[in-house]
Amino acid sequence: MEKKTLYLPHELIILILLKLPVNSLMRFKLVCKLWFSLISDSQFASSYFEHAGHANSHSRKIAWMERSCNIKSIDFEGSIDNVSPNINFTIAPFLWLEIKGSCRGLIYVHTRRTIYIWNPTTGFHVEIPISPFESNNISSTSDNLYGFGYDRSRDDYLVVACCYDPDLYNISSRLQFFSFRDHKWKEVEGPHCSFRIESENAGSLCNGAIHWTAYRDYDELKVIVAFDLMERKMLEIPFSDECELGLISDVWVFGEFLSVWTKNNDTFEIFVMKEYKVHSSWIKTLCFPIINEDLRWFKPVCHTKSGDIIGTAYRKIVKLNVEGHVLEITSNGDSLDGLQAVVYTESLLSLPGSDIQQV
Numbered sequence: 001m002e003k004k005t006l007y008l009p010h011e012l013i014i015l016i017l018l019k020l021p022v023n024s025l026m027r028f029k030l031v032c033k034l035w036f037s038l039i040s041d042s043q044f045a046s047s048y049f050e051h052a053g054h055a056n057s058h059s060r061k062i063a064w065m066e067r068s069c070n071i072k073s074i075d076f077e078g079s080i081d082n083v084s085p086n087i088n089f090t091i092a093p094f095l096w097l098e099i100k101g102s103c104r105g106l107i108y109v110h111t112r113r114t115i116y117i118w119n120p121t122t123g124f125h126v127e128i129p130i131s132p133f134e135s136n137n138i139s140s141t142s143d144n145l146y147g148f149g150y151d152r153s154r155d156d157y158l159v160v161a162c163c164y165d166p167d168l169y170n171i172s173s174r175l176q177f178f179s180f181r182d183h184k185w186k187e188v189e190g191p192h193c194s195f196r197i198e199s200e201n202a203g204s205l206c207n208g209a210i211h212w213t214a215y216r217d218y219d220e221l222k223v224i225v226a227f228d229l230m231e232r233k234m235l236e237i238p239f240s241d242e243c244e245l246g247l248i249s250d251v252w253v254f255g256e257f258l259s260v261w262t263k264n265n266d267t268f269e270i271f272v273m274k275e276y277k278v279h280s281s282w283i284k285t286l287c288f289p290i291i292n293e294d295l296r297w298f299k300p301v302c303h304t305k306s307g308d309i310i311g312t313a314y315r316k317i318v319k320l321n322v323e324g325h326v327l328e329i330t331s332n333g334d335s336l337d338g339l340q341a342v343v344y345t346e347s348l349l350s351l352p353g354s355d356i357q358q359v
Contacts, residue, residue, distance in 0.1 A: 018051045022121055022346040045348035049104060062301055063107060064341035065099050076302055076310050080317050080328050101148035101202045105347025108148035115159055121346045131161040131185050133174040147203030147210030151229045156181040157351055160210055160227050175234055180351045202342050204251050206258045207276045211251045224251050240271045240282030252300055261300050266290050288324030302343045312341055
């Protein structure tokens, strides 16, 4: 009896593959040339990312850089004890590098002379030089603002650098961005207020803009500064009038909302802007006492679907509930002080621009 070959329509194959974990897709590229071509296609990568962002609750991870320049990650919807082995980032031996942002599964890694955009899931990475102004400026990179984001209107990724010039006679900042579609640095023309960065945290990406907390140089007022990726300009967002900026505070993303966390000696608070850029929409969503010594060093990074908050605390990763009680705490051998941690979604995405060397 003649055997019949099972035939699946191309559209059905795509629908099935879209539901699979990204690690399975990486293996399935070896099944046949058709699957390799399909899974490697940029349109499939975009469709998979949009699908995974809504349907795959196990695709979001936290990545952080240890002092030894090892990069590790956890799936924050699971136990924080399940720390991945070191993610391979052995592009070159570095004594200094920082994670400065993430977007659509791609992570921005900054060295003193080079910037890498890297997909830790696929191993894809590209290299670009630091901004021309930064390369000629001897000031510390901790004086500057950096970020990485996606301009959906142009299907373009931007690396943003607001470089602070500490010249006593000419205090100014230079706002530049690198467009991967144009493959070059551009400077935003016009006067720019000078900002002094308050922390070394990566910029927080929300509502099509990258956000940082900083002090304005001319009046020392603490504000949220944001770079709009579509308009390609800087703007300011005032803090909530109710928010008493504590000894430590910073901007982050709580759910889908721009948020601020602040703490003093005995209280931790979170404020959320429910309607973006509407000052009256700031509300206090969480407030709990600091009852654990580890919380005095706590900096939130993300929150889980169940509402728990995960962050760093000196040499530890900590998970809290909404009352501020410690649910899990993980101690790491390598120091986490000065930690650069970002949230990313596993993806198959690369970058536009065929003239960029892709490794």
